[in-house]
Amino acid sequence: MPSDKNDESEWYRKNYNQINASAITGGFYNKVLHTLLELPEKIYGKSNEEMSILEVGANNGEHISFVYPKWEKYLATDIRIPQPEVLNKMKKLGGCFEAADVQNLPFQSSGFDRVISTCVFHHLENPDIGFKEIRRVLKIGGSISILLPNDPGILYRLLWNMTTMRNAKKAGMVSQTRENHARQHRNNYSELMKVLKDNFKKDEMKIIGFPFIFQSYHMNVITVIYIKKIGE
Numbered sequence: 001m002p003s004d005k006n007d008e009s010e011w012y013r014k015n016y017n018q019i020n021a022s023a024i025t026g027g028f029y030n031k032v033l034h035t036l037l038e039l040p041e042k043i044y045g046k047s048n049e050e051m052s053i054l055e056v057g058a059n060n061g062e063h064i065s066f067v068y069p070k071w072e073k074y075l076a077t078d079i080r081i082p083q084p085e086v087l088n089k090m091k092k093l094g095g096c097f098e099a100a101d102v103q104n105l106p107f108q109s110s111g112f113d114r115v116i117s118t119c120v121f122h123h124l125e126n127p128d129i130g131f132k133e134i135r136r137v138l139k140i141g142g143s144i145s146i147l148l149p150n151d152p153g154i155l156y157r158l159l160w161n162m163t164t165m166r167n168a169k170k171a172g173m174v175s176q177t178r179e180n181h182a183r184q185h186r187n188n189y190s191e192l193m194k195v196l197k198d199n200f201k202k203d204e205m206k207i208i209g210f211p212f213i214f215q216s217y218h219m220n221v222i223t224v225i226y227i228k229k230i231g232e
Contacts, residue, residue, distance in 0.1 A: 017060060019177055021163035022119070022149075025062050029163065032210075033222065034066040037118055037147045040206055040226030042068075045143050051113040056102040056134060057120030061090045067116070069094060075112075077102070102130045107137045115144045121196075122149060122187045131199040135229065144227040146196070150189045150209075154218040190217055196225065204228040 021029045041048075049070040055063060058076035060083075067074070074095035081087070081099050090097050100106055102117070103126055115134045121127040134144060150156040160181075168177035197205070205227050209220035 015171075015173065015177075015180075019164060019167045019171060019173065021160075021167060023059065023062075025060065030062065033147065034063050034118065036208075036210055036222065036224055037063065037116070037145055038066050038068075040208060040224055041114075041143060041145055044206055044226055044228075045114075048114065052111065053114045053116065054107070054112040054134075054137060055116040055118075056100070056105075056130075057117055057123070058097070059118075060086045061095065061097060063116060063118055064090060064093050064095050077105075102133055104129075105133045105137055109136050110139045112137050113139055113142045115142070117144070117146045119147055119149055121146070121192055122151060122185050122189070125186065127187055127192060128195050128199065131196055135199060135203075138229050140229055140231060142229050144200075144225075144229070146225040146227070148189055148192055148196075148223050148225070149185075150217060150220050150223060151185050152188060153216075153220065156189075156221050159221055189223070193223075200227050203230045 017023045017025065021027065022033050024030055047070075048068050051071045052073040053067070053071050053075065055074070055076045056078075058064075058078050061076050064074060064076065071094070074093075076090060076095055076097045077100035078097075079099065079101050081097060087097055102120060103124060115138055117134065121130055124130050138144060151160075165174065165177065168174050205225065207215050208224045208226070209215050210222050210224070212219050215223065
């Protein structure tokens with residue numbers, strides 16, 4: 001079982017993409033998650049063409065294939081660099097990968113047209129700083145796409161037990177998966193939304209729940225937040 005941050009990180013690296021239902025590349029839940037994240041940009045945003053795009057917490061770079069191509073730059077970041085085959089695939093799709101912590105982004109202010117975040121902020125020790133950082137590096141008029149799991153909402157927990165925990169049981173890793181989930185999901189949905197709304201209170205915001213479009217802690221599994229930066 002993971003007993004410290006190094007053990008936890010190692011367990012996460014080896015098992016997350018095989019056990020967590022939403023992280024299994026090409027799986028049904030993974031496709032739904034990434035498709036939904038792009039939906040508000042297609043409805044309210046503009047073409048990604050000629051955009052400089054930053055993705056934070058990119059994991060193995062799964063999301064880039066769901067973004068309409070022809071961007072000027074697509075930079076995927078995570079606290080750890082993925083395997084060489086992932087980097088090669090990212091390069092073929094026209095993107096690149098760098099190690100970076102969303103709580104301390106090594107990029108100049110107002111340097112990107114769009115920021116993308118898939119299931120990141122519930123992991124952070126300080127999500128408030130993370131929200132400030134992605135707003136800082138975004139140009140005025142640019143957009144942010146954020147996906148949050150509605151954990152520990154009722155519907156989220158029900159689906160998690162039916163999918164991820166089912167995979168964990170097959171792998172003989174039930175207790176390890178439960179402990180890792182508790183360690184990784186540091187911030188609950190309700191508190192994250194309060195911090196998010198405070199950080200982007202000057203900006204335009206659209207909130208879309210799934211499977212129900214309205215915002216609900218317990219009735220939705222995930223929530224997509226689309227933000228347009230209005231000013232400094």
